[in-house]
Amino acid sequence: MERILRVLCVVLIAYIVGTKWQERRSVERIVEYGRANSNNARKLKTHANEFNKPEVLKVTEGIYVAIGYALANSILIEAPEGAIIIDTVESMDAAEKIYEAFRQVTKSPIKAIVYTHNHQDHVNGAEAFLKDVDGNSSVHIWSHRSLIDIFRLTNYVTGPIIYKRAMRQFGALIERENTPNSGIGFSLNLGQKQFRSGFVPPNRFLDGAEADVTIAGLKLKLVHIPGETDDQIAVYWPEKEALFCADDVYKAFPNLYAIRGTPFRSLELWTQSLDRMYALNAQYLVPSHTRPIVGKKEIAELLLTYRDAVQTVHDQTVRWMNRGLHPDDIAHKVSLTKRLSEHDYLQEFYGTVAWSVKGLFAGYLGWFSGYVEELSPLSTEQQAVRLVELAGGEDKILEAASSALAKSDFQWALQLASAAQRANPSSTSARELKVKAIFELAAGQISANGYNYYVTCAYEELGKIDTKIRQDVRSRTIFTVSLETLFQMFRYRFNFEECSQMDRLVEFNFSDVKKVIRFHIREGILDLVNTRLKAKPDVKVTLTDELFRKLLTGDTAALLSSATGGISAEPGLMQFREVMNCFDRD
Template sequence: MTIKPTLQTGSQDEFTGREKLIAHSEEFRPRVVHVTEGVYVAIGYSASNVTLIAGREGSIVVDTAANPVDAKAIIEAFGSHLVRPVKAIIYTHNHPDHTGGATVFAGDESPGIYSHELLRSATPSMGRGQRDGGDAFGMHLPAEDFINAGTQLEYGRTTRHTRQGFLPPTNTFDGDEEPITIAGIALQLISTPGEADDNISVWLPEKKLLIAGDVLLKTFPNIAPLRGLPTRPVDKWIESLDKLLSLEPDFIVPGHMGVIANAAEARNAFTAYRDAIKFVYEKTMEGIAKGMTPDELVQQIKLPEELAQHPYLQEFYGTVSWSVRGIYCQNAGWFDGNPTNIWPLPAKERAGKLVAMSGGSAKMLESAEAALAAGEFQWAAEQADYLLDLTPGNRAAMTVKMKALRELGERQMNATARNYYLSVANNLKARCSDDADGLRSPA
């Protein structure tokens, strides 16, 4: 995939994050990887990985892709490696991108469907309702704007979300782990909450192979999702990583992206992931104890350099700053300690006072346009918001915000931030009559 800079403003250095995100798409190249004897993983055919374990009496499938269409493509890709009957399907967790193709793998063979008991009560959620077209997955972005979705090449763009391929579990456990033998293969199902409370990891002790679910991904963890979900349980996530580290696996198959195929890299990845989450959690809690606000903590808490540069901690999906805000709210609530914020002015009233202070709407619009021209895109967007709080249909303000969001989006390494910025920018473009061609370089 090659995406060229499309904006008139900014040096090429400003687009380094975007170029990294483009390069990250290589993680989703469709392929079937032979991990070790009898274990294959299909990567890039769907929004999540599907793992095939060949047993003496049939096959075991771990996770089932996002939908029946993808599942059929994966069965074709597995070819003769998939030996019928499928004796069992194991869900690592409830997310739709892992559970949407079970009916295709099951066929008419009635395999056992295994999961943690918590999956039964889990309700897959896409987060808050859309505001101004904002979409962290970029499902409706035009092809020229879309790069990837952080942990998958795309989700919901080619094939819409569906639960038609889901099969409810027939075998669950509610403890820390459950040893089972299926098709002659000894497995341990291990409760490893992190990105999902019901996440389990599948351990094959004889092969020293771990199928981790979403507890370890090649991106900074999405502790506080932009799309509007509860902050993930950081303390449990750390415990899960410690538990998996103690297994000393030779192979790790994550829920998304590529396989780790040696013990040293596996230990390094798990250790860095745990240490990064623990660092952000502990520093946030220290700041809370000192009475610091979320805004202050976001400015202060940065990963140590050796973690910040680690390939498993690049901010393609989650970020340190969002994690800080999520952990703060999870542990200290919404109030930041500043009494001015106990009963803040309504947005429209505050905007009216700020606009008046600036000399009126025309003056603030002039200031916002000047900020845009100067490359101060965040400040331009914030001033546009004040004008829109006063007059939601202000097309000039919408145009400034649209341009500012597009500039911000094009500079993102984080896929969900990019997708959200550009989704809202395109929504604003559709709502206002101003020609947006000025955003792009001449052909």
């Protein structure tokens, strides 16, 4: 009898495990089915032909563009004194391959680089193009004057959350076979283990609206074209009538708002930039994503069409905004004309009209919708608990979520399942329903950004993907930035809950680089400016720059060194540790 019971237990366990495994596999196959059978999926697959194989295209004599190696293109211009590179893609790995491909076109030395804007898929590969150059300072690296400040904001202030959300938007951590593309490029080579950054700061700048410059012996015009970013510039080669338009135009509806999170993108300025480029009457249009366009008539028609779409979104959003509508409702109202919505360059493979509407609303009016019930809302957890109670308990709300799922009401199913999970994070049933709803929503996406975001979130729920900044990437940042920037970053890691009552002036002496940095912890902030409110520091620390950086990475040897005399702290190490414990570790 006992033996029979054991056998039955084993069979039952195997059945349960097998059932759970099959259920999980069926959940994951939902999106595969949707991708294979939806019209949107077929469009996305066809769109990938724009960039799904690495190649170097000859646009005209002296102009070549590398497509399909990375998310963005890299462009080669042959100038009298050497080569000019426009944009350097997002990783050293991809940039090195492009460099070798360009070397098949010309052996001329790289004399200049132009960053069209600050996004990592345009600047991270610079070192690969300089490996045969004797000293980076000999190469002129051009950008708009504001690039460095914006780069610091998105990398060192909001870097952790932008990284997490970018991994979702671009599907950078999804297996290639499980993602259609990244909307304006095949994939973003940023989150993978082999990722290396080679950003080199610019040393030549565009100030003002435009400038006629000579780069590597070639007369060019640099034009400020704010749109996707405020620091964006276009390059115009008058002799060839060739316009390099950065990210203000590509073959997809533009990211007037990016779901990874971005500073406000002015649609008014974007429209004006398109008008400025239209006036140049170019023969060749070479974007930094997707393929070049040739022919004055074709380019003029495209730029006019593109600017009309952007203006439509702007003007109609403002119209409904001024009539007091909620941003979610405006997003359901605003649309393009039939001709614009069917245009090849305005398919919503990347940005969408709805996201753009809400981004514009937030840019003009901020977070508050104007609806009084949203002025002081309950926290998301409080709302979830009350919604579950209103439904009659967890079982009832999950029953409603399951019913919505069966009726293909996927968004409502997601909201109900998410509320149940938020109220009870340990609920396996809530998580499984949530994942099913997410995969179903992914399958219906025409935007690669939307698809990738949904699928990455589903895999995060299943424990298959971690979108936090990898330790090696974090360590590289710690060893790359200046000490001053590191201490600025400390401000955003200050643990208010633990240390709001602390009042200490802290002084760091870095003996090897002869630097002294002070900060004052008081009233729940870290102040790096007003450090003379006390006559002398409460805590004084002496150590080397290298040891400090190693400590921040969690280096075991550094931690041991700090405990055995590598650090001098007054009045003692205990006070130093108390200060350092005021900062989040991950």
